[in-house]
Amino acid sequence: MFYTYLRRELAGRRKQTAIVAIGMALAIALVIIVNSVSSGVQLAQASVLESVYGVGTDITVSQAPAAAATPGTGNGAPQRFDFGSADGAAADGTTTISRSRLTAERGTETFASTGLDTVRAVPNVSAAAATLLLSNSTFSGALPTRTEPGATRPSTGQGAQTPPTGGPDGAGGSSFSVDSFTVLGLNPADAAVGPLSAVALTEGRSLASTDAGAHVAVLDSSYATTASLAVGGTVAIAGTDFSIVGLVSAATADSATAANVYIPLDVAQTLAALPGQVSNIYVQAASSTDIGQVQADIATALPAATVKTQADLASSVSGSLASASSLVSNLGLWLSLIVLAAAFLIAILFTISGVTRRTREFGTLKAIGWSNGRIVRQVGGESLVQGLIGGVVGIVVGLAGILVINIIAPTLTAGASTAAQVAGRGARAAGGAGGAGGAGFGPGGGGFGAATQAAAQSNIVLTAPVTVSVILIAVGLAVLGGLLAGVIGGWRASRLRPAEALRSIA
Amino acid sequence: MYQLTNVTKKYDQGKRSVTALQGVTVSIPDGQMVAIQGPTGGGKSTLLQMLGALDRPSSGSVVFETEHLGSSDLSSLGDSQLGRIRATEIGFVFQGFNLIPTLTAQENVETALAPLGGTSAARRERSAAALEAVGLGDRLGHLPAELSGGQQQRVAIARALVKDPTVLLADEPTGNLDEETRDEIMDLLEGLWRAQGLTLIVVTHDSAVAKRAQRRLHIKAGRLTELA
Numbered sequence: 001m002f003y004t005y006l007r008r009e010l011a012g013r014r015k016q017t018a019i020v021a022i023g024m025a026l027a028i029a030l031v032i033i034v035n036s037v038s039s040g041v042q043l044a045q046a047s048v049l050e051s052v053y054g055v056g057t058d059i060t061v062s063q064a065p066a067a068a069a070t071p072g073t074g075n076g077a078p079q080r081f082d083f084g085s086a087d088g089a090a091a092d093g094t095t096t097i098s099r100s101r102l103t104a105e106r107g108t109e110t111f112a113s114t115g116l117d118t119v120r121a122v123p124n125v126s127a128a129a130a131t132l133l134l135s136n137s138t139f140s141g142a143l144p145t146r147t148e149p150g151a152t153r154p155s156t157g158q159g160a161q162t163p164p165t166g167g168p169d170g171a172g173g174s175s176f177s178v179d180s181f182t183v184l185g186l187n188p189a190d191a192a193v194g195p196l197s198a199v200a201l202t203e204g205r206s207l208a209s210t211d212a213g214a215h216v217a218v219l220d221s222s223y224a225t226t227a228s229l230a231v232g233g234t235v236a237i238a239g240t241d242f243s244i245v246g247l248v249s250a251a252t253a254d255s256a257t258a259a260n261v262y263i264p265l266d267v268a269q270t271l272a273a274l275p276g277q278v279s280n281i282y283v284q285a286a287s288s289t290d291i292g293q294v295q296a297d298i299a300t301a302l303p304a305a306t307v308k309t310q311a312d313l314a315s316s317v318s319g320s321l322a323s324a325s326s327l328v329s330n331l332g333l334w335l336s337l338i339v340l341a342a343a344f345l346i347a348i349l350f351t352i353s354g355v356t357r358r359t360r361e362f363g364t365l366k367a368i369g370w371s372n373g374r375i376v377r378q379v380g381g382e383s384l385v386q387g388l389i390g391g392v393v394g395i396v397v398g399l400a401g402i403l404v405i406n407i408i409a410p411t412l413t414a415g416a417s418t419a420a421q422v423a424g425r426g427a428r429a430a431g432g433a434g435g436a437g438g439a440g441f442g443p444g445g446g447g448f449g450a451a452t453q454a455a456a457q458s459n460i461v462l463t464a465p466v467t468v469s470v471i472l473i474a475v476g477l478a479v480l481g482g483l484l485a486g487v488i489g490g491w492r493a494s495r496l497r498p499a500e501a502l503r504s505i506a
Numbered sequence: 507m508y509q510l511t512n513v514t515k516k517y518d519q520g521k522r523s524v525t526a527l528q529g530v531t532v533s534i535p536d537g538q539m540v541a542i543q544g545p546t547g548g549g550k551s552t553l554l555q556m557l558g559a560l561d562r563p564s565s566g567s568v569v570f571e572t573e574h575l576g577s578s579d580l581s582s583l584g585d586s587q588l589g590r591i592r593a594t595e596i597g598f599v600f601q602g603f604n605l606i607p608t609l610t611a612q613e614n615v616e617t618a619l620a621p622l623g624g625t626s627a628a629r630r631e632r633s634a635a636a637l638e639a640v641g642l643g644d645r646l647g648h649l650p651a652e653l654s655g656g657q658q659q660r661v662a663i664a665r666a667l668v669k670d671p672t673v674l675l676a677d678e679p680t681g682n683l684d685e686e687t688r689d690e691i692m693d694l695l696e697g698l699w700r701a702q703g704l705t706l707i708v709v710t711h712d713s714a715v716a717k718r719a720q721r722r723l724h725i726k727a728g729r730l731t732e733l734a
Contacts, residue, residue: 367598369621
């Protein structure tokens with residue numbers, strides 16, 4: 001009787017069933033989509049962070065840049081390239097000049113590498129690695145060869161002024177360019193944690209412990225392509241040629257690795273004249289539950305350091321990925337809750353309305369001996385099935401929505417300019433033109449600065465994963481909504497007294 | 507069957523108290539056909555609710571006695587006990603038929619068997635037989651909306667009788683029917699009463715219906731009198 005009555009009621013009151021089911025379906029579909037997109041955004045954030053911080057890095061330690069004591073000094077100050085009169089090579093009236101500098105990356109501060117030992121001594125630190133992030137800048141150009149005072153100038157006769165000659169254009173002009181790329185010095189023995197732990201070797205080999213002191217380099221494959229460099233060739237860093245032994249790329253497509261070039265830490269310190277200095281320490285905690293305490297302990301041990309966890313870093317992801325994250329976590333969450341509450345309310349109100357409309361029906365059933373429990377079960381069963389119908393439709397609609405998102409595969413831009421700065425610089429390589437190319441030293445000036453400050457962006461394709469938990473949540477919500485409406489409606493029906501119910505009809 | 511002693515029923519309507527029954531004392535033996543008449547608002551339906559274990563008196567006692575249950579004072583029983591008595595011993599027929607619109611004729615009749623348990627096959631068999639007994643054997647799968655008023659009342663009678671009750675309470679059973687159909691329904695009820703040995707209590711405005719009864723009671727302003 002229960003199932004027959006249930007089936008007949010739902011079929012006979014199609015409008016109410018449809019409205020309740022549609023309301024529930026919309027709410028559940030929205031919850032599924034928001035939940036799935038939220039998971040996708042989190043995966044994208046993790047992907048961005050892993051590509052620059054490495055897999056398994058729980059904490060990063062850096063030092064906030066100190067204010068320069070005098071203008072024009074420090075890592076944030078403009079760089080100068082001084083040339084003496086004897087510098088450059090002259091040929092055919094044109095003098096070519098070139099000078100490279102390897103300095104700490106702008107916006108970073110170096111600190112003593114003894115900080116690594118301090119970090120390693122902190123309880124529950126399972127691994128730690130130090131890196132030195134540098135920027136290699138090469139200023140090169142061509143200008144007319146300078147004529148010494150008293151030298152004989154070519155005569156043009158008739159007292160006319162001598163037209164300018166020499167230079168790259170043969171008419172006395174000049175041309176300058178600035179090339180800049182990031183160099184990350186790291187200890188190959190500590191590669192299990194830190195930037196190189198997240199990369200994939202695409203060609204050659206990675207840095208090995210035996211490479212300490214050697215002039216060998218591993219390049220980011222995107223940078224290598226842009227700069228036309230290959231394994232077996234050389235790359236000049238601070239005027240010194242390094243053998244390219246391997247290429248690496250981010251594990252996730254369209255992401256960048258932490259730097260353009262990777263070299264042994266000791267070599268980087270020597271070339272940059274920063275002996276015993278590092279710019280970042282990457283820390284892995286013994287377990288996820290230890291991260292908070294390890295962070296606090298490191299902050300205590302290194303009071304001048306900036307200590308950040310992955311949670312802190314996630315908030316630093318910028319670009320449209322951050323906007324999507326914000327949208328999902330704010331608007332999406334609240335929208336889901338509001339629609340869900342509205343759907344529950346609709347289900348409850350319709351059930352109560354249905355009970356009121358069926359007063360005579362329930363009064364009659366009580367008159368012929370139906371117990372309160374039987375009537376509550378009947379009303380509850382109807383609401384539960386309405387909720388489940390809504391749940392099934394909602395799951396189908398939600399999965400369709402997820403499918404559409406995955407087919408469209410919206411591309412989000414992401415950067416991770418954090419206190420550590422590594423993310424921003426690393427992502428620059430994948431950003432393409434600005435980072436790797438040389439900047440013309442033209443009339444407008446400022447090209448170098450613009451190149452250095454170029455916004456570092458990676459492209460991440462947003463995928464919305466479907467998980468069993470999402471489906472279970474949807475089913476759970478459908479059951480909850482149905483039960484809630486059923487319990488309230490059933491309670492109301494059970495309170496009807498048969499005599500009053502029949503009298504109200506009369 | 508019934509022994510009502512000094513039954514009074516009052517309803518509170520805000521600050522006012524309305525007395526629907528005043529000191530009603532009456533005895534109704536097994537197998538009797540009784541008609542209760544009276545003006546609107548006189549207390550007919552309230553008296554029927556007391557007899558049908560749908561409500562309890564404010565004071566007095568309603569003793570109900572059957573072979574199965576023995577003697578019970580309905581005024582002192584709980585809701586579940588009253589529900590059980592209604593499920594097994596009392597059949598109701600209402601003026602408005604009170605069929606469930608989404609269920610077929612057979613399913614409507616089955617609702618009276620649901621509280622009694624049993625298999626669905628047994629319920630189907632009994633409900634079909636009950637509908638056959640009221641002349642609707644060919645209308646089992648029809649919805650109430652697909653039946654005439656007289657046919658709907660026949661379904662309601664089948665529902666009331668399918669559980670083999672000891673008493674059948676009919677509240678204006680022909681109030682919504684034309685004269686011809688009224689006579690058909692009353693013929694049916696009277697026939698079933700005779701055939702099954704029921705106690706039949708009919709509340710009616712209609713003197714033609716009341717005249718069929720063995721005994722006629724009149725109730726006005728909550729006071730019950732016996733008509734000759």
